[in-house]
Amino acid sequence: MTQDVHDAPGVRDGRGVQYGTAVASVYDSLIAPAMPAEVAVDRLRPYVAGARVLEVGVGTGRVAVPVAALAREVVGVDNSRPMLAEFRAKGVPANVSLVEADFRRPLPLQGRFGAAYSTMGSLACVHSREELTAALAHVREVLEPGATLSLEYYSTAVYRPLVDLGTVTVPMPHHGGTTTFTTTVDDADVLTMGTLVEKEGEAPVEFAEQVLLIERDEVEACLVRAGFAVQEVVPAEELLPYDWYTARGVA
Structure with missing residues (x-):
C-alpha cells in the first residue's frame, strides 16, 4: 500500500525538511x-x-x-x-x-x-x-x-534548562558513544538544537533542528x-x- 505524494511546496524542492x-x-x-x-x-x-x-x-x-x-x-x-x-x-x-x-x-x-x-x-x-x-x-x-x-x-521543563546550559555532552549507553547538544532559543520562542552523535570507530554525525518551544x-x-x-x-x-x-x- 506504499504510495508517494509530492504535491506540497517545500516537499518537492526539499525546503523546510529538517530530518534529512x-x-x-x-x-x-x-x-x-x-x-x-x-x-x-x-x-x-x-x-x-x-x-x-x-x-x-x-x-x-x-x-x-x-x-x-x-x-x-x-x-x-x-x-x-x-x-x-x-x-x-x-x-x-x-x-x-x-x-x-x-x-x-x-x-x-x-x-x-x-x-x-x-x-x-x-x-x-x-x-x-x-x-x-x-x-x-x-x-x-x-x-x-x-x-x-x-x-x-x-x-519546557526539560528544554529550558538545556538552553541555560548551552552545550552539554551525555553518554548514550544504547550505542556506546556520546551525544552533544548545543541549544539556544530566540525571542520568538524558536529553539535551535544542534546535535553531534559520536561513536568510536565511526564517522561523527551532525545535524540541527528548530522547534517552537x-x-x-x-x-x-x-x-x-x-x-x-x-x-x-x-x-x-x-x-x-x-x-x-x-x-x-x-x-
Missing part, C-alpha cells in the same frame, strides 16, 4: 533506541485499535509498525524523503501507506481518519503559534467528527483554536523530553 539524510542514516541505530516505542503505543492503544489511523511525522516507522498491528490501516505522513526511504528499506507492513507531504499545508489525503497521533515532537517543527495552529487544523480537517489526536510536544497552556490554546477539546495532558516523565496531549475534535 544525516538523521536518517543514524536514526534507527542510534536515536530510536533511546526512545522506546512501547510507552507511546500503550497510550495510543485505546484510540487506534481497529481504526483507520493517521501518523504525522512517521519517520522510519518506529511507532507506525507496532501501531499497524493494532489498527485497521495506518497512513504515515512525513516531509523527509530520506526518512521514508529508511522505512521502506526495512519493509512496510501491508496495512501501512506512506505519503510524502508537509503538515504545515493542507494534507493531500483521501478519506477521514478515526484517530491521529504525532510522536517525538514532530508537530513542534513550526516557527510560530499561528503556524502550529494551522498545522493542527490541517490534521483536524481529515479526522472524523469526535476523533482523537494524541501528540508528544517538547516540554512554548508552555503547555499555549499548546492547549493552539489545539483549541484548531478545533480540538483537550482531554488530558501528561507532563514529561523520567528521561522522556515530551509532554503528552490527548485532544478530541469538536464536532
Whole structure:
C-alpha cells in the first residue's frame, strides 16, 4: 500500500525538511533506541485499535509498525524523503501507506481518519503559534467528527534548562558513544538544537533542528483554536523530553 505524494511546496524542492539524510542514516541505530516505542503505543492503544489511523511525522516507522498491528490501516505522513526511504528499506507492513507531504499545508489525503497521533515532537517543527495552529487544523480537517489526536510536544521543563546550559555532552549507553547538544532559543520562542552523535570507530554525525518551544497552556490554546477539546495532558516523565496531549475534535 506504499504510495508517494509530492504535491506540497517545500516537499518537492526539499525546503523546510529538517530530518534529512544525516538523521536518517543514524536514526534507527542510534536515536530510536533511546526512545522506546512501547510507552507511546500503550497510550495510543485505546484510540487506534481497529481504526483507520493517521501518523504525522512517521519517520522510519518506529511507532507506525507496532501501531499497524493494532489498527485497521495506518497512513504515515512525513516531509523527509530520506526518512521514508529508511522505512521502506526495512519493509512496510501491508496495512501501512506512506505519503510524502508537509503538515504545515493542507494534507493531500483521501478519506477521514478515526484517530491521529504525532510522536517525538514532530508537530513542534513550526516557527510560530499561528503556524502550529494551522498545522493542527490541517490534521483536524481529515479526522472524523469526535476523533482523537494524541501528540508528544517538547516540554519546557526539560528544554529550558538545556538552553541555560548551552552545550552539554551525555553518554548514550544504547550505542556506546556520546551525544552533544548545543541549544539556544530566540525571542520568538524558536529553539535551535544542534546535535553531534559520536561513536568510536565511526564517522561523527551532525545535524540541527528548530522547534517552537512554548508552555503547555499555549499548546492547549493552539489545539483549541484548531478545533480540538483537550482531554488530558501528561507532563514529561523520567528521561522522556515530551509532554503528552490527548485532544478530541469538536464536532
